[in-house]
Amino acid sequence: MRTNNNNLINSLISLLTNVDLKKTKDIVSKQDKKVLLDYINKEFLNLNEYKTLIKDIKLEKEDVLEILYQILTLFYDSTEKYSNTSVTEQLIKEANNKGFTWPNSNSCFNKIEEEFTELKKAIKKNDESNIKEEIGDLLFTLHCYANIKKFNFEQILNNANTKFEERYKKLLDIAKSKNIDLATCSSKIKEELWKIAKKTL
Numbered sequence: 001m002r003t004n005n006n007n008l009i010n011s012l013i014s015l016l017t018n019v020d021l022k023k024t025k026d027i028v029s030k031q032d033k034k035v036l037l038d039y040i041n042k043e044f045l046n047l048n049e050y051k052t053l054i055k056d057i058k059l060e061k062e063d064v065l066e067i068l069y070q071i072l073t074l075f076y077d078s079t080e081k082y083s084n085t086s087v088t089e090q091l092i093k094e095a096n097n098k099g100f101t102w103p104n105s106n107s108c109f110n111k112i113e114e115e116f117t118e119l120k121k122a123i124k125k126n127d128e129s130n131i132k133e134e135i136g137d138l139l140f141t142l143h144c145y146a147n148i149k150k151f152n153f154e155q156i157l158n159n160a161n162t163k164f165e166e167r168y169k170k171l172l173d174i175a176k177s178k179n180i181d182l183a184t185c186s187s188k189i190k191e192e193l194w195k196i197a198k199k200t201l
Contacts (some may be wrong), residue, residue, distance in 0.1 A: 085154045088143050108145045114143050170197040
């Protein structure tokens with residue numbers, strides 16, 4: 001019996017470790033349960049290895065999908081809970097509940113401009129410690145602005161990451177097609193490649 005249980009556990013672990021975590025995280029963040037279940041079903045549960053897993057567990061396929069969905073949701077909930085952006089979000093909410101916040105988005109944006117000016121001064125002084133401090137202040141205030149506008153700051157960062165990733169991949173393709181070595185080409189050429197990549201997406 002223990003051997004069978006070990007086989008089941010190993011099969012389940014194999015499934016979870018082969019899941020595309022970036023893709024599933026994006027789906028979970030959008031709270032689209034159907035899309036996530038369809039993804040798991042299409043990518044994994046139709047394989048013979050996992051058909052055997054379902055049979056050995058003696059559960060309906062839909063039940064296995066539900067279990068996997070709950071596991072992934074709990075996993076991302078726990079990681080998000082302790083992410084820097086979620087901590088910032090909690091701090092902002094606590095301050096808001098006590099009435100310590102900007103009266104409107106314009107006043108918060110003025111603070112963003114102030115923080116940016118302070119960052120430029122720190123850079124001009126070449127004060128590394130102060131530069132780091134001002135970058136942190138600027139990011140925190142940007143998060144506050146997003147909160148006032150009821151934007152999801154985490155999703156904004158994810159979108160920015162995705163956009164850069166897509167453009168960068170396109171840039172690499174263009175450079176390869178033109179036999180350009182990014183490591184040795186000039187900044188001007190890199191800038192031109194980046195502009196082309198932006199236009200083609």
